[in-house]
Amino acid sequence: DKVDGSTADKAPLPGAVFELTMPDGTTVQLGTPVYKDAQGAPILDANGNLQYIVGKNEDGSDIIGGADQAMTQFTFPSLAEGEYVLTEIEAPVTASGTKYNPVGPFYFKVEPTYDTENGIDKVLSGLKITPQPEKGGETLGITVNLESGTANMTATIENNTGLVMPETGGIGTTIFYIVGGVLAAGAVILLITKRRMSVEEE
Incomplete structure (x- = not known):
């Protein structure tokens, strides 16, 4: 039916x-x-x-x-x-x-x-x-x-009519986690590098 x-x-x-x-x-x-x-x-x-x-x-x-x-x-x-x-x-x-x-x-x-x-x-x-x-x-x-x-x-x-929603947890959210993780890691590396440069100058 x-x-x-x-x-x-x-x-x-x-x-x-x-x-x-x-x-x-x-x-x-x-x-x-x-x-x-x-x-x-x-x-x-x-x-x-x-x-x-x-x-x-x-x-x-x-x-x-x-x-x-x-x-x-x-x-x-x-x-x-x-x-x-x-x-x-x-x-x-x-x-x-x-x-x-x-x-x-x-x-x-x-x-x-x-x-x-x-x-x-x-x-x-x-x-x-x-x-x-x-x-x-x-x-x-x-x-x-x-x-x-x-x-x-x-x-x-x-x-049913209407849009078919994408699967939860697809690449649409994963890419944000990856980019966020890279940016966070970059910020930590930059902070450590600046501290070392400050110590060497002193």
Whole structure:
């Protein structure tokens, strides 16, 4: 579920494109990108609303629609056991052309458990989804529902507009400590040198 983190009610947010990398290296791309011109600028309708690619015609041309037709939910069915990475390859944009901050990638591991009937048939009895932010991505909040041998995992992913703040303790502060330390050391050396010169003159 794709939502706008800038709104109080976390409204559904169309315009993202996600890519899920499968264990065998194949990818599935599901999404509704904003319809853009040759220069990459979003195209608006007569009322100034964003237009989206909501499907394809038989000849391969784009089907264009409004936000009410654009996807805000992305489904990846029949995942096998293994590790996956979910990447937002295109972030949504506002009607004025401002891009939302991209999120992810999200690494996670799928681990099903089974009960065996008659020593032969396997029945899905549980599903463990483990986020793996230690691999360099963000934490993905996941809810798992298990019914009648079928497990579904759902996650809500937020985008926000505005500036992305730099990391605390980056080079922006380190350089001031270095320069300050050099200046302090220089002042001490200068003071010692002047004292020695005074003693020698006496």
